[in-house]
Amino acid sequence: AIHGLSSGVRVQAFSTGSTSEYIYVSYGQGGLGTAAGYALREFDSVFIEIDNTSKIHIQADNSAAQIRYIGS
Numbered sequence: 001a002i003h004g005l006s007s008g009v010r011v012q013a014f015s016t017g018s019t020s021e022y023i024y025v026s027y028g029q030g031g032l033g034t035a036a037g038y039a040l041r042e043f044d045s046v047f048i049e050i051d052n053t054s055k056i057h058i059q060a061d062n063s064a065a066q067i068r069y070i071g072s
Helices: none
Strands: 009-015 023-027 038-040 045-048 056-060 066-071
Touching: 009 038, 009 056, 023 045, 038 045
Parallel strands: none
Antiparallel strands: 009 045, 009 066, 023 038, 023 056
């Protein structure tokens, strides 16, 4: 969703669907895919300083993956 931010967003990989898989978080509209993203395992998180959530791209290896995020 599109939400304006004043400092950024923290994205947490709550569940990757499997212990050997990742969730990838990247910056940019359209995303950069897995090669340029931050690879997160279960319960890892990353804070990205950004002004709008629409500029974050999230991709997972497994369709059962779950993420949580909080913006400020």
